[in-house]
Amino acid sequence: MSIAIDNNSGFCFGVTRAIKAAESELANGPLCCLGDIVHNGQEVERLEKLGLQTIDYDDLRTLPSHSRVLLRAHGEPPSTYWIAQQRNLDIIDATCPVVRKLQERIRACYEQHKNDEAMPPQIVIYGKPGHAEVIGLQGQTNNTAIVIESIDQLDRLDFTRPIYLFSQTTKSVEGFHSLVEAIQSKIKNQKSEIIPEVHDTICRSVANRVKELQDFARANDIVFFVGGTKSSNARVLYKNCVEVNPNTIFISSPDEVENHKSKIINHKSTNPDLKIGICGATSTPLWLMEAVSERLSAF
Ligand code: SF4
Numbered sequence: 001m002s003i004a005i006d007n008n009s010g011f012c013f014g015v016t017r018a019i020k021a022a023e024s025e026l027a028n029g030p031l032c033c034l035g036d037i038v039h040n041g042q043e044v045e046r047l048e049k050l051g052l053q054t055i056d057y058d059d060l061r062t063l064p065s066h067s068r069v070l071l072r073a074h075g076e077p078p079s080t081y082w083i084a085q086q087r088n089l090d091i092i093d094a095t096c097p098v099v100r101k102l103q104e105r106i107r108a109c110y111e112q113h114k115n116d117e118a119m120p121p122q123i124v125i126y127g128k129p130g131h132a133e134v135i136g137l138q139g140q141t142n143n144t145a146i147v148i149e150s151i152d153q154l155d156r157l158d159f160t161r162p163i164y165l166f167s168q169t170t171k172s173v174e175g176f177h178s179l180v181e182a183i184q185s186k187i188k189n190q191k192s193e194i195i196p197e198v199h200d201t202i203c204r205s206v207a208n209r210v211k212e213l214q215d216f217a218r219a220n221d222i223v224f225f226v227g228g229t230k231s232s233n234a235r236v237l238y239k240n241c242v243e244v245n246p247n248t249i250f251i252s253s254p255d256e257v258e259n260h261k262s263k264i265i266n267h268k269s270t271n272p273d274l275k276i277g278i279c280g281a282t283s284t285p286l287w288l289m290e291a292v293s294e295r296l297s298a299f
Contacts, residue, residue, distance in 0.1 A: 001268060003296050004220070006279035008212040010286045011038070012205045014073035014096025019047070021094040022070055026051050031092070033070045034060060034080065035132055038283045039231030042253060046285075057083075066090055074132035075099040077139020098169060099133060102201045107140040109164050109197075114142075119162055124148055126179055127168030128232050134168050150175075151182045159187045163196040169203035170233045170282070172210070176202060206233060206282055210240050213279055217241040220277030221267060223248040224257070224296075226289050227281040234281035241279065254288070254295040264299060 011019070015038050025031050026047075032055045036044050044054060052070075060069065060080070065088035071080070073096040084091050095103075106123065113121035123145040127134040138145045146156055157163060163183065167176050180198055187194050217223045217240075225241050225248055227234025234250075241248040247267075249260055268274045276296055278289045 001272075001274045001276065003276045003278065003293050005286075005289050005293055006213065006216045006277060008209060008216070009279040009281070009289065010284055012096075012203070012282035014098060014203075014205075015283060017096065018070070018073040018094035019043070021092060022047055022052055023050070025068065025070060025092050029068070031068050031070055032059070032063065033072060034076065035072060035074070036230065037070070037072050038228075038285075039234070040228035040281075040283045040285065040288070041230075042228075042288050043283075043285045046287075060084070060089070061087070063087060063089060068092060070094055072132070073099065075103055075136035077136050077143075079139060095136075096169075098203050098205075099136070102166065102169060103136060103140050105199065105201070106137055106145070106166055109166075110141040110144070113162070113164070114144075116162070121162045121164060122146055122157055124157065124163055124165045125168060126165065126171055126176055131168060131232060133170070137166070137168070148179065151179060154179075154182055154186060157183070157186075159183075159190045159194060160192045162194060164199070165196055166199045167201045169201060170206050170236070171202055172236060173200075173202055173207045176200060209237065209282070213237055214240055214244045216277055216279055217245040217248060220245065220275045221247060221271060222264065222274070223277045223279060224260075224292055225250050225279055225281075226252070226284050226292055228252060228283055231281050231283045233283060237279075237281050251292070254291040257292060257295040261299065264296075 032053045068090045070092045075095040123141050125137050125145050125147050127147055129147045183196055223241055223245050225238045238250050278292050280289055
């Protein structure tokens with residue numbers, strides 16, 4: 001039996017950068033993080049043991065002045081910066097530069113078109129409603145952007161008015177392309193002359209992972225996908241693995257490996273060269289995948 005960890009899994013650049021910022025700032029004294037620094041409970045717990053305090057928006061409004069608050073890679077809407085300024089908080093901004101750039105593009109689009117009264121614009125974000133990054137993006141438009149998660153929500157758009165389409169950075173490229181096709185077909189059906197302005201703003205650090213992850217999943221007999229239950233990226237990537245290898249198991253902690261012992265034993269009885277792969281999302285720390293590997297090795 002062999003056990004391998006996928007080299008391409010683990011934190012993306014933006015999350016690594018935010019965690020490094022938290023670790024280095026913790027050396028200078030108490031530090032709060034607005035929301036979970038990463039959608040992975042185990043990593044949040046590790047950083048909390050080092051002193052990081054996770055807070056929510058209500059806490060933000062009651063913190064003593066000059067409290068130090070880290071903004072995570074997902075980014076924040078302008079209202080967060082405004083509250084921080086009103087309350088004299090010291091912000092450590094770890095917004096991922098890719099997300100920051102996207103916020104700027106959406107803001108510029110909003111500013112450019114917000115007064116087009118004859119043809120009121122529709123800024124559309126392909127993303128998950130309520131996701132931290134999406135809240136930050138909507139905030140750039142004074143919360144006027146329309147968030148669409150799937151094609152069946154397209155009836156919320158008016159296809160006779162201009163459409164400016166952007167995407168949350170972690171959505172799937174295929175999903176985005178299908179949405180664009182569906183928008184174009186609705187425009188055609190309504191004999192509208194609108195040409196939608198399409199901005200593919202999906203982060204390739206995530207999008208490129210799908211193929212690599214699927215190659216890895218195919219090459220193994222059983223795959224343990226390690227991810228946080230709150231991570232939308234983990235859910236998407238897990239589904240991508242299941243598509244090519246139905247023997248993919250979602251776990252959040254090494255303790256869950258035990259629940260799948262009989263499956264491993266069954267497979268091993270018919271395949272002595274059983275290959276087990278361990279992979280994860282952009283929010284899965286390497287140390288957690290290594291802990292899963294150690295637990296499996298103990299079998
Ligand atoms: S997925 Fe891409 S955009 Fe999002 S935090 Fe990671 S590097 Fe930044």
